[in-house]
Amino acid sequence: MSLLEICHSLEYLPVLIEMRSSPWIFPIIAILHLFGLVIIGGAVVVGDLHLLSYRLTPQLVDRIAHDMERLLIAGLLVMVITGVPLFMCFATKYYYLTPFWVKLSSLILVIIFTFTIRRNALTRYRENPVVKKMIALTSLSLWTSVALSGRLIGFP
Amino acid sequence: MYLVVLTVHVLALTIFVGTALIIDLRFLGVFMGYVPTSVVLARLLPWSLRGFFLMMISGLLMFYASPVDKYNNLFFQAKITMLLLAAVNIWLFLKTEYSTITEWDQKTLPPIRVRLVGGAALTLWAAIIAAGRLIPYQQYWFN
Secondary structure, eight states: OOHHHHHHHHHTSHHHHHHHHSTTHHHHHHHHHHHHHHHHHHHHHHHHHHHTTOOSOSSOHHHHHHHHHHHHHHHHHHHHHHHHHHHHHTHHHHHTOHHHHHHHHHHHHHHHHIIIIIHHHHHOTTSOHHHHHHHHHHHHHHHHHHHHHHHHHTOO | OHHHHHHHHHHHHHHHHHHHHHHHHHHHTSSOTTSOHHHHHHHHHHHHHHHHHHHHHHHHHHHHHSHHHHHHOHHHHHHHHHHHHHHHHHHHHHHTGGGGHHHHTTOSSOOHHHHHHHHHHHHHHHHHHHHHHHGGGHHHHTO
C-alpha cells in the first residue's frame, strides 16, 4: 500500500467523513491547534531568549529550563493531538502540498533539536555564548518554519 | 503580499500571547511561583509588547485590505471588543494591584484580585485567538 493510498483511506474513515460534513468540528480543532502553537511560542521564546543572554533570572536556570520544557511538551501534545485529525481530514490534498512536508520535516527536526542540543545548552553554564546564540537562532528559525509552512497549508 | 502579512500576524500573535500566557500563569500562581512576579513582568512584558505592536501593525494592514468585509464580520467585531476588554483588564491591574506589587511580589500565590486579572486575561486571549481564527467562517456559517 503506497503512502498516497494510506492517505486516501485515512481521509475516508467514517469519523473523518463526519468531521468534514460538520460545519464546526474542523474550525474548533483548528483553534485548539493554534492554542498549541501559542503555548509552544511562550516556552520557546523564554528558552531562546535565555540562550541569547536575555535571562529571566540568573539564578534557578535548571528549574526554569525544566518548567519551560513542561510547557513546551504541553503545547506539543495539544498541537500533535489536534494536528493529526486536521491532517487526516484532507490527507490526500496534503500529500500533494509542499508546505505540509516542509512543516512536518521542520517539526521533526525541531523536536529532535530541542530535546537534545538545545536542552543541553540551556542547562550548561560553561557553553560558549556564541554557540548558545547559534542554538537559539536555529531553534527560532525551525519553529518559524513550522508556523510559516503551517500557515501556507491554508493557501494551496 | 496578504499571505506575508498574515504570516507575520500569526508569528507576532505567538510571541505576544505566548509571553502573556507565562505572565498570566504567574499571576494565577500556577507557574514559576519561585520567580518574583516583578521579574517575570520586567523580563517578559517588553517582548509581549513588541509582539503586540507587530500584531497590531499587521492586523491594521489586513483590515485595510478589506475594511468593509472585516467591519461587517461578526467574529472580527467580537475580536476587537475582546481586545478592548483585555486592554481594560490590564489598565485596571496597573491602576490597582500593580501599585502594591512589593507586598505580594515574592508570594507563590498572588492575591485573589491578581489571580482574577490573570484568569480574565487568559480567557480573553483564548477568545481573541478563537474569534480571529473564525473570521473566514462568517461566509460559510452566516452568508
